[in-house]
Amino acid sequence: MVATVAGAYGAANQDPAIGAWIDRVRDGAIAMYVVCTFMFGMRMWARTKVLRQFGMDDLAMLIAWALFTCLVSLTLVETAHEKQYFYGRDFTISESSLVHLAQWSNAVYTANLVADKCSFGFFLLRTTNPNNAWQRITTIAACSLIGLFGIAYFGLSFTCAVTFDSLLTGQCNLNSAYKWTSAAWSATAIATDLAFGLVFVYLIVVCNLTRRARVLTVLIVAIGSLSGLSSLVRILAIAAPAPNSFVTDPNVRRLAVRFWSVMEVALCLAAPCVGAIQSFLRPYMDHPNPLGYQGNYERSGAAVLRKDTGQTSCQLISKKNGSTVDEVGHVPPLMQADVERGVVVKVEAADWKRDMDTSGTTKLKFPDLVYSASKMFR
Numbered sequence: 001m002v003a004t005v006a007g008a009y010g011a012a013n014q015d016p017a018i019g020a021w022i023d024r025v026r027d028g029a030i031a032m033y034v035v036c037t038f039m040f041g042m043r044m045w046a047r048t049k050v051l052r053q054f055g056m057d058d059l060a061m062l063i064a065w066a067l068f069t070c071l072v073s074l075t076l077v078e079t080a081h082e083k084q085y086f087y088g089r090d091f092t093i094s095e096s097s098l099v100h101l102a103q104w105s106n107a108v109y110t111a112n113l114v115a116d117k118c119s120f121g122f123f124l125l126r127t128t129n130p131n132n133a134w135q136r137i138t139t140i141a142a143c144s145l146i147g148l149f150g151i152a153y154f155g156l157s158f159t160c161a162v163t164f165d166s167l168l169t170g171q172c173n174l175n176s177a178y179k180w181t182s183a184a185w186s187a188t189a190i191a192t193d194l195a196f197g198l199v200f201v202y203l204i205v206v207c208n209l210t211r212r213a214r215v216l217t218v219l220i221v222a223i224g225s226l227s228g229l230s231s232l233v234r235i236l237a238i239a240a241p242a243p244n245s246f247v248t249d250p251n252v253r254r255l256a257v258r259f260w261s262v263m264e265v266a267l268c269l270a271a272p273c274v275g276a277i278q279s280f281l282r283p284y285m286d287h288p289n290p291l292g293y294q295g296n297y298e299r300s301g302a303a304v305l306r307k308d309t310g311q312t313s314c315q316l317i318s319k320k321n322g323s324t325v326d327e328v329g330h331v332p333p334l335m336q337a338d339v340e341r342g343v344v345v346k347v348e349a350a351d352w353k354r355d356m357d358t359s360g361t362t363k364l365k366f367p368d369l370v371y372s373a374s375k376m377f378r
Contacts, residue, residue, distance in 0.1 A: 018086050021255035026079040028259055032266035033072045039273035040065045057122035057272070064115035064269055071112055074105045075262060086251070107157035109261050110185075114150040116268035117192050118143050120224070123272045124199055135199050142195040146188055153185040186231040189264065193228035197221050219274045227267035234260040 040061065047053050078101050085098065121143035128135045159174050200221045237256040 018251050018255065019083070021252055021259065022079050022082050022086070025255055025259045025262070026076060029072045029075040029262050032262060033068065036065070036068060036266050036269045036273075039270045043273040055122065055126055057119050057126055060115055060119035060122055061269075061272070064112060064119055067108055067112035067115055068265060068269055071105065071108045071262070071265065074101060074108060075258070077101060078105060103158050105258070107154055109265060110150050110154045110157060112265045113189060113268060114147055116265060117146045117189070120196055120268070120272050124196060128199065128203070135202070138195050138199060142192040146192045149181075149185050149188045153181055156181055183235050186235045186264075189231040190228045193224050193231070193268075197224055197228075200224075216274060220271050223267055223271040223274060227264050227271065230260045230264035230267060234264060 043061065044058070047055075047058055078098070081098060081101070121139050124139045125136060128139075156174065156178050159178065200217055204217050204221075234257055237253055237260060
């Protein structure tokens with residue numbers, strides 16, 4: 001994301017396209033902030049009030065939303081002053097101040113997107129199988145890569161390259177480095193979205209999801225893909241030659257880059273919040289989940305969870321043919337908080353009753369549970 005400061009050239013250029021893009025950036029930032037704030041609030045309410053949980057992904061999401069608030073605030077200040085600067089109104093801010101605004105906007109955008117990706121990564125690590133090495137390695141590698149490129153791009157935010165002044169004055173020798181670092185940064189963001197999408201597609205294809213869980217998972221992938229598409233358009237606005245003002249006019253180009261940068265951050269912020277929809281609506285459903293998470297309920301199947309002597313085990317059994325569906329040396333991550341040490345929790349196809357037997361074993365009876373990716377929607 002780069003500024004619309006271009007020296008005296010900018011003040012003299014009153015191309016209507018510039019005013020249209022300024023309005024587009026401002027209105028788009030406001031609209032996406034409203035949407036993201038609603039989605040973020042819904043997620044936080046579902047996680048803290050309904051589920052009474054707050055994990056690393058929630059902390060990263062909180063940081064990302066705070067940074068997005070700063071980014072939108074800077075965007076509104078910039079667009080207000082740019083209207084004055086480009087259209088000869090009372091000018092109340094110096095060019096150097098505009099440059100500083102642009103630099104801070106670029107830095108906040110970078111930090112914001114890194115926080116978004118890390119939140120998404122923690123979300124995946126919390127909801128996928130800890131014993132599945134490739135899922136965890138893919139997620140950790142993607143977050144590490146976006147973090148490293150984010151550090152490099154953040155460092156260039158406070159240089160002369162952010163304003164592209166050297167296109168006019170020849171006083172900055174970092175334009176080429178900034179241009180390609182920015183393009184590489186966006187390409188890395190796309191690669192990260194693809195990596196996360198691959199994990200989700202695997203969950204959709206392999207795991208036995210209910211229709212509701214499958215729809216929510218597809219929505220997460222779709223919104224994440226739109227964030228990746230915004231990154232691609234951002235690259236084109238920065239680097240790709242084309243015979244139109246979208247690329248050739250430096251002021252329009254910078255406004256276009258900023259617009260798609262805001263879209264990219266907003267969509268990445270909203271995507272993991274989609275999973276909270278089911279938890280958010282749980283208090284209004286007829287049959288709330290007694291364990292405090294939303295599982296993938298099947299009509300056939302039962303699960304026995306054990307945690308004793310410091311060891312945790314999980315066995316999922318199909319009642320269709322009596323065979324074991326999944327037997328692993330751990331309780332799925334979203335069940336761990338619900339299984340007390342030394343207590344056997346038995347899940348049976350029955351009603352929603354809770355009772356204690358003579359041995360002190362807690363029995364929770366509710367529709368059969370099959371371990372699947374739908375646990376992410378707790």
